[in-house]
Amino acid sequence: MPTPKPRIAILGNRVPGLNIPELEHFTDLGSLLAAVAFDVVLLDMPAAYAAKVLRKLRSIEPYRYTLIYCCRDQDGWCEALGDGAYPIESSEIKTQWASWQERFRLFRQGSGQERFESRVLTWLWLRDNAQVYALRDPEVPQHYRYPLLDALADNEPVNSFVWLSLMVQQDWLEEGVLVDRVRLCSDCGSGRLNYIDVCAECHALDISRQPSLHCFTCGHVGPQESFLKDAVLLCPNCLNRLRHIGSDYDRPMENYRCRSCQAFFVDAEVQARCLDCGLSHSPDKLRVREVRDFRLAEAGRFRCRQEFSERSARHFGRLNLLGGKDFFELLNWQIQIVRRYSLPAFSLIGLRFVNLAGTLTRLGEQRGHAFVDSVAERLQESVRETDRCSRSTEEYFWIMLPHTDEKGLESVKQRLGRVAELFSAPEISDVSLRVVSITAPKDLIDQEDAELLVARLAGELGDAP
CATH class of the missing domain: 3.40.50.2300 (Response regulator)
Structure with a gap:
């Protein structure tokens, strides 16, 4: 054809x-x-x-x-x-x-085109190595905008920075290059700020740099011009003549003077005044925002591959897939329970589909999609409704089994063995399944949390995800 x-x-x-x-x-x-x-x-x-x-x-x-x-x-x-x-x-x-x-x-x-979230993920998924780029734009209060999000919003009110943060938390997107770091008004969120020097005593704006003198006799500090009388240095307070710097007088570090309260000070206080709402803030009270580019994460790419097909969405929806952050939080909770009470035990299974990513690329989108769909069906047959799963990359799959001891774990692993039967066809014979598992608390290492545990098991499966 x-x-x-x-x-x-x-x-x-x-x-x-x-x-x-x-x-x-x-x-x-x-x-x-x-x-x-x-x-x-x-x-x-x-x-x-x-x-x-x-x-x-x-x-x-x-x-x-x-x-x-x-x-x-x-x-x-x-x-x-x-x-x-x-x-x-x-x-x-x-x-x-x-x-x-x-x-x-x-x-x-599928129905992916109906939501803003799916429109953005789809745009990225349709292109290899595509990114959501940040663009500097002085017309917007935050100094940066994301043109792709603006174009795909379709008149929906979208806060780009909040939405991107949410997508990262859900593991659909991942952070790319750090473009800039901006400071924003803590009240209105604008980045249009004017940094001004004000009096350290009364916070007035009208200050000036002015040389001053310090009389050693009486301790008086004042502007240099007030000490000058008929071209002679004379203290205006004690009227002593100041002849030698270091013995009669010196120049203090305080060289700023406030024209409102007449105070002398070393350094002016810096305030950030918002040009949009007019409020003033101490610089350390400003909101700091990192501006980054973003790209499709492995979990997001996996979601795009599967969720645009209603049948695939139905299969993987029943697998109770969690994003990486949610999965780690739930796993940490299980670890804390078994360390405190010992029972009930739980088990964790790690699966690695070796060479799956390369095989899917070779098969193409349509055939690769059908193959992953069949894998989803076999996994769904092995996973119970109370189990929770997560997928860190195209090749790595994790299953957490609450209330499951070593005997129950072996039973689940036997059912998972049926998944490997799918790799007998010649065009997918390069794919193989590796399995690793632990039962807690027996197999836990001291001070090991969820991320360290998954990293340890991933190491046993081969290359870390």
Whole structure:
């Protein structure tokens, strides 16, 4: 069966040297939108114009997920919303589109497009190594925005920073490069702050740097100008003449003077005044926010692979899958109970599907999806309703069995042996199943918590996840 060819449109100029017979040329965005939606779009225009076009295309459904390449220079908006520079060879465009199309078919089978969360995860999942990029923008109070989230929000009110934090907590996304660290008003959350020096005594704004003198005779400290009389240094308090610095007087460290309360001080107090709400804060009271790029986590990629199919969602939903953080919290609770009371015992099973990730890539999205679906069915037959599971990567699967001693553990492991029967077919013979397990409290190490326990078992399974 021949590989289908994508319909490709170019907006702007024609790219010289790009040999694509089926390429259709448009000179303006309106004419492109009036035509039937294309599979691939090339933008041959300066970055500033390409960014505006990208913002428009990503905000409308026909081009929300489409592969869009920029043919010239790229700015931050192009990197955040586009698919990079256009490939030189037309065959590479077709290869990338074929991979995209295979994943997109799975997406359309499910109901993932209905929620903002699924729209963002899907956009990332459809592209290898895609990220949610932070872009510096002086127009927003927090100084940074996430163009992809803005484009996919579809008029929903979304707090990008809060939403991203929630996705990280649920293990769907993981943190990438640290872009910046900003300080925000603790009241309104704005980053538009003015740092001002104020009087250390009365907190007035009207202060000035002014040289001062200190009379050793009476201890008086005052501005240097008040000591000058007829070109002679004379203390205005005790009227003694000051001849020698170090024996009659010196210059104190206090060289700031407040014009409101006349106080002298060494260093002014710094306040951060919000330019939006007007409140002043001590700098140590400001909210500190790290601005990062984000990428799809292994658990998020696994969710995308499975949840866009109703049948797969039904199977894996019954496995009681937990995110990594929730799983560790529950496991820590079980560890604390058995250490304090010894009973009831619990067991933990670690499974590693060796070479699964590579096999899924070789099988392709459709066949790989069907294979993982069959694995889910076998796992569901082995896992009880009271058990809790977590998946740290494509290859690693964890099962926590409450109220399960060594005898009960062996029974579950025997049922899990049926999963390995699926790896007998020639195309998936490279996949093998490794199993490791412990029963607590007998197999626990002193001072070992959930993360250390999982790391120890992962080491026994092979490479750490």
